[in-house]
Amino acid sequence: MNKKQFLMIGLLTVTCTCLKAQNDALPVYLDENQPIELRIKDALSRMTLEEKTRLSYAQGKFSSPGCPRLGIPELWMSDGPHGVRAEVNWNDWGYAGWTSDSCTAFPALTCLAASWNTELAGKYGKAIGEEARYREKDVLLGPGVNIYRTPLNGRNFEYMGEDPYLAAEMCVPYIQGVQSNKVAVCVKHYALNNQEVWRGHIDVQVSDRALREIYLPAFQAAVQRGHAWSIMGSYNKVRGVHATHNELLNNKILKGEWGFDGCVITDWGAAHDTYQAAMYGLDIEMGSYTNGLTSEAEFGYDDYYLGKNYLKMIKEGKIPMEVVNDKAARVLRLIFRTSMNSQKGFGSMNSEAHEQTAYEIASEGIVLLKNQSSKKKAALLPIVPEKYNRILVVGDNATRNLMLGGGSSELKVKRFVSPLEGLKKRLGNRIEYAQGYTAGRPIYGNAENIPQSVMDSLRNDAIEKAAKADLVIFIGGLNKNHYQDCEGGDRLSYGLPFGQDELIEGLVKANPNVVAVIVSGNAVEMPWNNQVPSIVQSWYLGSIGGDALADVMTGKVTPSGKLPFSYPVKLEDCPAHHFGQLSYPGDSIKEEYKEDILVGYRWYDTKKIAPLYPFGYGLSYTTFDYSKPAATSKTLTATDSLQISLKVRNSGTVIGKEIVQLYIGDEECTLLRPQKELKKFCKVELNPGEEKEITFSITPDDLKFFDDRQQKWTVEPGKFKAYIAASSADIRGTVQFEYK
Incomplete structure (x- = not known):
């Protein structure tokens, strides 16, 4: 007690x-x-x-x-x-x-x-x-x-x-x-x-x-x-x-x-x-x-x-x-x-079970954005240690404690496994480190100014070492300093800070075998997207994040995360920014959400603007085949439900998890509706060659929109389409039905 x-x-x-x-x-x-x-x-x-x-x-x-x-x-x-x-x-x-x-x-x-x-x-x-x-x-x-x-x-x-x-x-x-x-x-x-x-x-x-x-x-x-x-x-x-x-x-x-x-x-x-x-x-x-x-x-x-x-x-x-x-x-x-509840127990702190939970979340949330291969060259990920004698890790976020900063979510941790530490555990003395850039101290306030001479020296050192390495792993992104991912101030630009774009481009010129790991809670501009063969979206992964990232990169864990937001090519593509300053950030007094209901993929779909990486997107080290979806009925009424089923098969060579997404689009409506909206999803684990059936149940509630003319949720009779998808931009099958 x-x-x-x-x-x-x-x-x-x-x-x-x-x-x-x-x-x-x-x-x-x-x-x-x-x-x-x-x-x-x-x-x-x-x-x-x-x-x-x-x-x-x-x-x-x-x-x-x-x-x-x-x-x-x-x-x-x-x-x-x-x-x-x-x-x-x-x-x-x-x-x-x-x-x-x-x-x-x-x-x-x-x-x-x-x-x-x-x-x-x-x-x-x-x-x-x-x-x-x-x-x-x-x-x-x-x-x-x-x-x-x-x-x-x-x-x-x-x-x-x-x-x-x-x-x-x-x-x-x-x-x-x-x-x-x-x-x-x-x-x-x-x-x-x-x-x-x-x-x-x-x-x-x-x-x-x-x-x-x-x-x-x-x-x-x-x-x-x-x-x-x-x-x-x-x-x-x-x-x-x-x-x-x-x-x-x-x-x-x-x-x-x-x-x-x-x-x-x-x-x-x-x-x-x-x-x-x-x-x-x-x-x-x-x-x-x-x-x-x-x-x-x-x-x-x-x-x-x-x-x-x-x-x-x-x-x-x-x-x-x-x-x-x-x-x-x-x-x-x-x-x-709460406080007067005698059944509340004593809790626990920093247990192995908690660290395991943190690890599982981190390893399942990491998103593989790109992993290019060709007939002559295999994809860089997962890393096969025997292929490389010298692996260079570059970037301030490879060693930075990212639980510091960010405002009220700042944490004092008992244990911190950095990405560099995690990679060294798995790849041993093959690893060499170069900072590449510095973001300064994790401060809550104005960003620390770093002399250009220091930045030039760090960048040049990393590029020189990259030219001699067999593989380069860049670990950068944002870091919870003010004006990055931090309470109290928005980011000042969509691009990466601290000269990281220039550094990445220099690394790729020196060595084409570059894996870019972006640590952030936000999408970032990627002018080097076409030049870098492998890109990983890492998040703020917590105490055990370095182990999780290393296990995903080395193939101990097959990546299974998918983006919870869209990655626009440029900031102006984002709906909040499309309509000018009054839509974001406002005129300092008032702000109008002029994009209305067309937020995220709803905007990109409806306006036919291709994002850099779409909502719900993420690659794996294996492949998944979807069967043609089938519905139990071609009609749905106010008292019915409709089941849509399909089979998903792991057609690759390693165990993996796939996130099957179901979107619904209203083909006929008296008010503007998005092309489609997420209504169901299911994450399924499959061994190589294994196949499982997935069934989604659709009810009239899944078809409703808020009619501001009547101030109530409603659904109009007409034609609808269910999209079975691997992302908002990767439709694997459709089912048409009618609501009567």
């Missing part, structure tokens, strides 16, 4: 003894055998107005209070979503300097999404939830499910790609896994937080269709299927009102239509008005007057919007008691589910 649990049990024992002596019965709110709603009602009946309102704002950087008089404990929160952040000081953003707060870093959520493996998503959630529980955290701030709208967004690495269906399917088991430990998720950032530039005030204008079809489905799945216990309100405005206390988002949709019974918690510093916070759905206010970054030097916690001003407005009759009681009830419900 840890100290906090011991003290809590002691406090509850004393409280129960005193109250039992008074009432000769255990208070209902303390009796976990009673229904939770009865416990909440009983607790509210015993609380003063001051105690109810005090539940709704912070008492420290990552803590909000309970009700000490009644023995109701506080809530403790921690940043996620890729690991449990190191302990932060009580009243400022400095690290506390603990020696017991190192964690397992799991791969970034883009990597999880790229695995397309819902079972792994559940294992991810369960493992990180165990680490949060061990650290005595009640709320883990994640997962992030905002849609990937532009490759410049600094926080895309924390999210699950451009498709709402994929994000929904991956976040639900993650949520269930975390909360099985009696740790609440706090799904973020609700909603439309699709950029970091001007994030605190940019006013997003978006159609009802795009809101419902693209930007809200993952949040809805998190609430209605994942049963998330808390949601984080985002910094930005939506239609003129800050999202964290937005009547449409919180009251009408989240708590009204979706029936959310948990807490809306601010992002740190995202509240701006007492009346709106009280009336429009905010339940717990964190980090106000700090913008999430500075200290509480000038303000006390009672100065928060839901502090003394909230209490004053209630006493003046400006805020009804039903609002106060609803807010307090939601916080109590969260406390009873």
Whole structure:
């Protein structure tokens, strides 16, 4: 039993003894055998107005209070979503300097999404939830499910790609896994937080269709299927009102239509008005007057919007008691589910099982983008050690600890296996290293300026060594410095920073046998794409990432990841950038999502713009043959379901996993619809020569669109087409059917 649990049990024992002596019965709110709603009602009946309102704002950087008089404990929160952040000081953003707060870093959520493996998503959630529980955290701030709208967004690495269906399917088991430990998720950032530039005030204008079809489905799945216990309100405005206390988002949709019974918690510093916070759905206010970054030097916690001003407005009759009681009830419900839940267990930290889970996610999320071969020359991957005497590894990311930087997702890890270390384990003394470029220190702020003479020297050294090597492995990309993949600032350009494009082109000229490994949470420009024979999209792979990357590159693991977002050839091809500055990043005040529902592959398909690498794309070391798909019927009605089946065969020589995707296109509609939309997928493992049958079930819900003329989801009678695909651009078979 840890100290906090011991003290809590002691406090509850004393409280129960005193109250039992008074009432000769255990208070209902303390009796976990009673229904939770009865416990909440009983607790509210015993609380003063001051105690109810005090539940709704912070008492420290990552803590909000309970009700000490009644023995109701506080809530403790921690940043996620890729690991449990190191302990932060009580009243400022400095690290506390603990020696017991190192964690397992799991791969970034883009990597999880790229695995397309819902079972792994559940294992991810369960493992990180165990680490949060061990650290005595009640709320883990994640997962992030905002849609990937532009490759410049600094926080895309924390999210699950451009498709709402994929994000929904991956976040639900993650949520269930975390909360099985009696740790609440706090799904973020609700909603439309699709950029970091001007994030605190940019006013997003978006159609009802795009809101419902693209930007809200993952949040809805998190609430209605994942049963998330808390949601984080985002910094930005939506239609003129800050999202964290937005009547449409919180009251009408989240708590009204979706029936959310948990807490809306601010992002740190995202509240701006007492009346709106009280009336429009905010339940717990964190980090106000700090913008999430500075200290509480000038303000006390009672100065928060839901502090003394909230209490004053209630006493003046400006805020009804039903609002106060609803807010307090939601916080109590969260406390009873987490910190006051005697079934919550003890958790575990940095276990072999957690490292194995991190490894599995990393190895299944890595995407092989290119692996060119010819009649005269075999593909460079997988690496056959015996073919090479000298292998040169080049790049700052080969050795860099990429758990540092990035903002609130920064992690202090117990163990870090770099890509260079992982490759050396498998390839031994064949490996030589040249840095090639430097990105400077991992800092949160302006990028460090590196003298050009230093960059020239590093580049020239790498190119000279490349000319003498048998194989060159470049490991670069982004690195969580500011203006790269980092909270608080978007990328400044689509191209790679630190002269990496020039370096890659120099390496290829010196030696045509180059494998480029791009470490990032975003697509990057690849002017050298046609020159480099093998390209790997690696993500921020966590503590054990070096081992996973090395195993994929050497063939111990066959790559099976597929892109969760499209790779545009140039930035102007991306829909958010096609319509000019007002569409992204806005005019500093307002922003219009002019691409509407045509986000990601929906845009490229419909506008017939070829991406560099399409959504759902990824190569393997083996090959997969698809049979012709067949449907159980040519028609579908409102009360029916329709099954589509096909067989997939591994026609190669090594075991592998294939992600079979099903898209549906509406052939006839009175409103614009994308050419096709992802509706189902299945990841299947096959031995060489093995064949398996896959069946997808289609219902009328899979055909629906949001009709903003009627303000409801609907499906029109007519012709539809189901596409069986290996990616959004690789259609293996189609089935036509009619909805009547």
